[in-house]
Amino acid sequence: MLAPKPIDWKLSYLKKDNVPFGTSALSKTLTTLFPSQIITTIDAPIYNSLKSKELDKCNYIFINQSFEPDKLDTRELLKFVEKGNRVFVAANYFSGKFADTLNIKTDDYFDIKPDVVKDSNLISNLYKPHDTARINFVNPSLKNKRDYVFQKVIANTYFVKFDTSKTIVLGKNANQKINFIEIRQGKGSIYLSTVPEAFTNYHFVSLSNNDYACKALSYLPIQQTLWDEYYKVGNGKQESPLKVLFNNPALLTAYYVLLLTTLLFMLIGIKRKQRIIPVIEPLRNTTLDFVEIVGTLYFQKGNHKNIADKKILYFLEYIRSTFQVRTNLFDDDFIHRIINLSGIEKNKVIDLFNLISDMSYKQEVNQAELHKLNSMIEMFYKENKR
Numbered sequence: 001m002l003a004p005k006p007i008d009w010k011l012s013y014l015k016k017d018n019v020p021f022g023t024s025a026l027s028k029t030l031t032t033l034f035p036s037q038i039i040t041t042i043d044a045p046i047y048n049s050l051k052s053k054e055l056d057k058c059n060y061i062f063i064n065q066s067f068e069p070d071k072l073d074t075r076e077l078l079k080f081v082e083k084g085n086r087v088f089v090a091a092n093y094f095s096g097k098f099a100d101t102l103n104i105k106t107d108d109y110f111d112i113k114p115d116v117v118k119d120s121n122l123i124s125n126l127y128k129p130h131d132t133a134r135i136n137f138v139n140p141s142l143k144n145k146r147d148y149v150f151q152k153v154i155a156n157t158y159f160v161k162f163d164t165s166k167t168i169v170l171g172k173n174a175n176q177k178i179n180f181i182e183i184r185q186g187k188g189s190i191y192l193s194t195v196p197e198a199f200t201n202y203h204f205v206s207l208s209n210n211d212y213a214c215k216a217l218s219y220l221p222i223q224q225t226l227w228d229e230y231y232k233v234g235n236g237k238q239e240s241p242l243k244v245l246f247n248n249p250a251l252l253t254a255y256y257v258l259l260l261t262t263l264l265f266m267l268i269g270i271k272r273k274q275r276i277i278p279v280i281e282p283l284r285n286t287t288l289d290f291v292e293i294v295g296t297l298y299f300q301k302g303n304h305k306n307i308a309d310k311k312i313l314y315f316l317e318y319i320r321s322t323f324q325v326r327t328n329l330f331d332d333d334f335i336h337r338i339i340n341l342s343g344i345e346k347n348k349v350i351d352l353f354n355l356i357s358d359m360s361y362k363q364e365v366n367q368a369e370l371h372k373l374n375s376m377i378e379m380f381y382k383e384n385k386r
Contacts, residue, residue: 011154013064013196013232015041020152020202023063026213029204030225033217034059038224045230046073050080059225061217062089063196065154065233068096082186086220090196092155102183105161106194131156133195134174137215147174148212150195150203157194170219180216191219304365308373312356315377322386330357343385352376 008019015027030039042049042060046069060080067089069077074097081087093106133156134147158177171180171193179194193216203209229235245251316327323341325334330353339349355373359365365373 009152011065011233013200014229014235015227018201021197021200023200023204025201025204025210026063026199027227029210029214030227033214034220034222034225037222040224040226041229042226043229045069047076049226050076055080055085055224056083057221057223058085059220059223060085060087060228061220061225062087062091062228062231063199064091064228064231065196066093066095067091067098067231068094069098069231071097074098074101078185081188081190084187086189086191088191088193088217088220090193090199090216092157092194092196094192102190103161103163104159104183104192106157107160133179133197135171135179135195135198135212136173137171137180138169142215142218144211148198148209150198150209152202153195153197155194159192159194171216182219189219191216304367304370305359305362308359308365308370311373311377312360315356315380318381322384341386342380342383344380344383348376348379348383352380 009021010019012019012022015023018024031037058080060077077087077098078101094102094104099105131151131153133150133153135150136147137143156173158173158179159181162178162181162183166184168182168184169178169180170182170191171178173179181192183190183192197203198209198216199213204213245255319325319327319338323338325337325341327334335346335350335353338344338353339346342349355376359369359373
């Protein structure tokens with residue numbers, strides 16, 4: 001618990017990391033290297049960052065253990081350079097569509113496997129004969145009297161292939177192997193270095209070595225600068241497996257065929273296996289049937305007085321609940337109130353309640369009188385405005 005915390009030698013190249021192979025020291029110096037310019041951190045692929053954006057007079061800096069953008073990213077990056085912008089890439093290895101398009105290749109005698117880049121102990125015990133690099137510039141105005149010495153170098157790679165017709169050699173190692181070049185592309189240039197460790201915290205804190213990093217970046221003009229944080233081994237980003245499909249036309253075609261056949265299989269299977277849905281008759285409303293039967297019984301029995309009394313009873317209950325009035329006395333005040341509340345003509349209201357009074361005292365009611373009572377009550381229901 002009291003022992004000093006061991007140094008974390010894992011590869012990162014992230015500007016937020018203060019570990020030896022982070023780039024926090026260099027990122028803080030960018031405002032000095034490009035004074036009064038906008039420094040933008042990019043956390044997205046090249047295609048997303050440059051597509052549909054008109055960037056003019058701009059630098060794009062990449063520092064990582066390897067650089068292998070896919071087909072779409074490479075296309076957008078080269079279009080970006082051809083418009084007159086500058087790209088600076090420091091990486092041990094260049095591969096994929098980017099390397100094929102520019103016709104470049106680095107030696108790979110000391111390739112680092114993916115499962116090693118995040119293992120601090122393995123990196124700290126790398127093969128010793130290759131952990132020191134002595135490099136310098138070719139330009140006499142930048143060349144140091146003594147070679148720059150970088151220890152803890154992961155790969156110490158150099159270029160073994162490039163297009164000499166549009167390439168300018170900018171730096172070499174002690175064995176005269178080329179490790180820093182400029183490739184002209186349209187109106188712009190791409191600067192490639194095989195020693196990304198020279199730009200990390202471990203070396204940048206040394207005055208003699210940070211001089212190399214500043215001189216290398218001095219090839220970029222003082223203008224707006226984009227700093228990449230996406231293509232970093234320390235990023236920990238999870239790339240979708242579909243990216244492989246969309247970058248390969250043959251796999252993409254097979255993927256679409258698979259989706260189409262799966263959809264057809266599902267549609268045909270549904271059509272063949274779907275059972276017939278039985279038709280369920282809705283439940284009948286038997287209330288109306290009951291009322292009709294009861295009414296028929298009363299009518300056949302010929303007891304019109306009984307029917308009239310029940311209709312009067314239900315109608316008076318309706319008057320009480322609707323108008324909140326008593327129905328035990330049909331005097332002038334009662335009639336006047338019903339007329340005002342219902343909005344029905346005075347004569348119709350008086351006739352209705354006179355008929356109700358007469359039938360209430362009669363011992364017998366004939367069919368004609370029952371029809372008249374029913375008609376006048378239905379009229380009241382229809383013309384009532386409440």
